[in-house]
Structures are given as structure tokens and as C-alpha cells.
Amino acid sequence: MKRDLNDTLVFLQVVRLGSFTAAAHALQIPKTTVSRRVRELEQAIGAQLLRRTTRQLSLTEAGAVYYERCQSVADTLEQAEHAVQQLREGPRGWLRVTVPFSFGVSWFAPMLAGFRQRYPQVRLEILASHVPLDLVGEKIDLALRLGALPDSSLIARRLASFPTGLFAAPAYLEREGHPAGPEDLMQHRTLALHQARRDVGYVWxxxxxxxxxxxxxxxxxxxxxxxxxxxxxxxxGEGLTLAIEQSLDEDVRAGRLVRVLPEWIGPPQDLNAVTAREHVPSPKVTALIAYLKAHMAGDVA
Incomplete structure (x- = not known):
């Protein structure tokens, strides 16, 4: 028998409110309709979902499994409806964003004036962190993250890809000399990120x-x-480092840092806009992602 999604939504409401009567009142339909829809759902699935007595209602084992799996569907539908309602009004409300500490200070924060001018009804809460935060647990709408994203529960949209290279202060190079090639790096003082660790040690x-x-x-x-x-x-002047070129451009132009072994480049670092898979992006999230992509492409000031 073909299943009706409305029957599932009625079943979820019955379980949440604890009775057919309460569900009927909340849904503004007759109690007999609620009972019929749950019965038709059980027939379509081929399993009893509820134990009915004169005093109480309880889930069967099959009902408990079905309820747990279907809750996320109902939540997604509610989020989608909320997103459509927001779209009618335009992006507005609080937007909770987490960014890498370095990018939050040097890159993301300076761009906010342009975004706020375009969307004055959006309020921003920014969490700069050295470690990735739990988007669901921390109720974060959007994360900006650099590098690989192994967590499959997240949806990533690439905003940009940054080249990397080797840098040092002139004072260090005057004191220690220039490496002739990457093979000389083991003889130099180096400053590295924790993620450079491999089984063989630290590598660039x-x-x-x-x-x-x-x-x-x-x-x-x-x-x-x-x-x-x-x-x-x-x-x-503590040593050499492998870094995103754009993050040190100003220091290079001012002569505070020098590009080392310029013919050698490191792996590009992707900047991703990340959302939780179970969250339907709201208009304010979509607006910020679009603004960031346009800014990285040079389409906005």
C-alpha cells in the first residue's frame, strides 16, 4: 500500500502529544481522522506502531524505531517552511558564524561592513576558534573552515583556494642563510602547524x-x-614557515618577511563554507555564502 507522508506527520504528532485527542486538537482535524490516518499508516508499513488502551498510548518496538527515524524528516520540513517564510521577509535575525582565528581577524571581520550594509536586518555573532566547533551542539548556522573536511555530516561549499609558500624574516635569513632547496629544511629552524604531523614525523x-x-x-x-x-x-626571526600567501602579503610588501624558495609551492588551502547536513540553510546563511563567494571572486568591494 502506498504511504502518505501526511499519515506519518499525524503519527508523529500523536506520539509527541501523547494522545489522539491532543493531536486532533493541535492539527484541527477530527479525532476519528487522526485514528484513521494512524491505522492506514500501520497497514501501509505492515506493523503495529502504537499500543492502544483505555488509559494510555505507548509505542511498540517498531513504532519506536519508526518514530526516531521520522523525527528528522519532520524537523527538516519545519525548517524548510521557516526558511520560505524568512525568504518572503528577506534575510534577518541573528546569524551565528564560526571562523578560524587567523581568518576571523585578518580577513572575515573587515568584510562585515559591506555585508551589513547590504543586509542591515541581519545581526552577526562571530566565534573565532583555533579548533573546529560542533555546529549542531553549539547551534552554529555557518562555519568557515580551511583545508580538508573529513566529517561527512557536514555540507561544504568551496569559497576560494589559496596558494601556499615558504616565508621567513630577513633577519633570520641573514643569520642562518637561505636553504638551497627543500632538502635543506631539516637543517633550518621551522615553525609548523600541528596538522603537519605524519607517521614519519613532521612534513611539508x-x-x-x-x-x-x-x-x-x-x-x-x-x-x-x-x-x-x-x-x-x-x-x-624564529625560523621558516609554510603559510597561505595572501595571509602574509602585507608583511612581504612592507619588507618584514621574504618569500623563500619562490619556485617551490605548497598545497593549496581551500576555504569552505560549512553547514550541518540536517540544517536547511536559511536565507541569511545563503545570503552570507553568496556574498563571500562574490567577494572572493572580486565582484564586490
């Missing part, structure tokens, strides 16, 4: 233009979990 993937990436061993003197934490150490 590097390649010449047109070539393939190859892992080169490094022996870090300083480790950190965010590039911003390494920048001051590099500026102070």
Missing part, C-alpha cells in the same frame, strides 16, 4: 610549478594550531 608537501607534491621532512622548533600564532614568531 612542496612542488615546483607543474610538478607533483612531495613530502619534505622538517624539525619544528615551534608548533601551533593556527597560522596566526606562528606569524609573530616568523616576524621575530
Amino acid at each position: 608537501p612542496l612542488r615546483r610549478a607543474g610538478g607533483r607534491l612531495k613530502d619534505y621532512r622538517v624539525d619544528p622548533q615551534i608548533l601551533a594550531n593556527d597560522p596566526a600564532l606562528l606569524r609573530d614568531a616568523v616576524l621575530a
Whole structure:
């Protein structure tokens, strides 16, 4: 027998409210209709979902499994309806966003003025963090994340891809000399991110233009979990680092840092806009993602 989604929604309401009478009142339909729809759902599924007595209603084992699996469907439908209602009014309300600490300070925060001018009804709450936050548990609408995203419960939309390279302060290079090639990195002081750790130790993937990436061993003197934490150490002449070029452009232009082995480049770092799979993106989330993509493409000031 063909199943009717409305029958499932009626069943969910019965379970949530604990009775056919309460469900009928909430749905504004006759109690007999509620009872009939649940009965037709059981016939379509081929299993009893509810135990009915004169005093109480309870779930069967099959009913408990079905209820648990269908709750997310109902929640998604409610979110979709809410998103459509918001769309009619335009993006508005609080938008909770988490960003990597380094990007939050140097890149994301300066762009907010343009976004706020375009969407004055949106209020932003920004959480800068060195570690990925739980989007569902922290009730976060959108996360900006760099690099690979192994968590399959997330939906990622790539905003940009940044080239990486080696950098050092002139003072360090005057004192320690320039490496002749990546093979010399083990003889230099290096400043690395924790994620550079491999089974063989710490490595930096590097390649010449047109070539393939190859892992080169490094022996870090300083480790950190965010590039911003390494920048001051590099500026102070503590050693070499592998970093996103754009994040250090201003320091290079000012002469505070120098590109080392410029013919060698590291792996590009993707910047992704990430949402939880179970959350239907609201108009304000969609608006921010579109704005960020346009900004990265140079289509907005």
C-alpha cells in the first residue's frame, strides 16, 4: 500500500502529544481522522506502531524505531517552511558564524561592513576558534573552515583556494642563510602547524610549478594550531614557515618577511563554507555564502 507522508506527520504528532485527542486538537482535524490516518499508516508499513488502551498510548518496538527515524524528516520540513517564510521577509535575525582565528581577524571581520550594509536586518555573532566547533551542539548556522573536511555530516561549499609558500624574516635569513632547496629544511629552524604531523614525523608537501607534491621532512622548533600564532614568531626571526600567501602579503610588501624558495609551492588551502547536513540553510546563511563567494571572486568591494 502506498504511504502518505501526511499519515506519518499525524503519527508523529500523536506520539509527541501523547494522545489522539491532543493531536486532533493541535492539527484541527477530527479525532476519528487522526485514528484513521494512524491505522492506514500501520497497514501501509505492515506493523503495529502504537499500543492502544483505555488509559494510555505507548509505542511498540517498531513504532519506536519508526518514530526516531521520522523525527528528522519532520524537523527538516519545519525548517524548510521557516526558511520560505524568512525568504518572503528577506534575510534577518541573528546569524551565528564560526571562523578560524587567523581568518576571523585578518580577513572575515573587515568584510562585515559591506555585508551589513547590504543586509542591515541581519545581526552577526562571530566565534573565532583555533579548533573546529560542533555546529549542531553549539547551534552554529555557518562555519568557515580551511583545508580538508573529513566529517561527512557536514555540507561544504568551496569559497576560494589559496596558494601556499615558504616565508621567513630577513633577519633570520641573514643569520642562518637561505636553504638551497627543500632538502635543506631539516637543517633550518621551522615553525609548523600541528596538522603537519605524519607517521614519519613532521612534513611539508612542496612542488615546483607543474610538478607533483612531495613530502619534505622538517624539525619544528615551534608548533601551533593556527597560522596566526606562528606569524609573530616568523616576524621575530624564529625560523621558516609554510603559510597561505595572501595571509602574509602585507608583511612581504612592507619588507618584514621574504618569500623563500619562490619556485617551490605548497598545497593549496581551500576555504569552505560549512553547514550541518540536517540544517536547511536559511536565507541569511545563503545570503552570507553568496556574498563571500562574490567577494572572493572580486565582484564586490
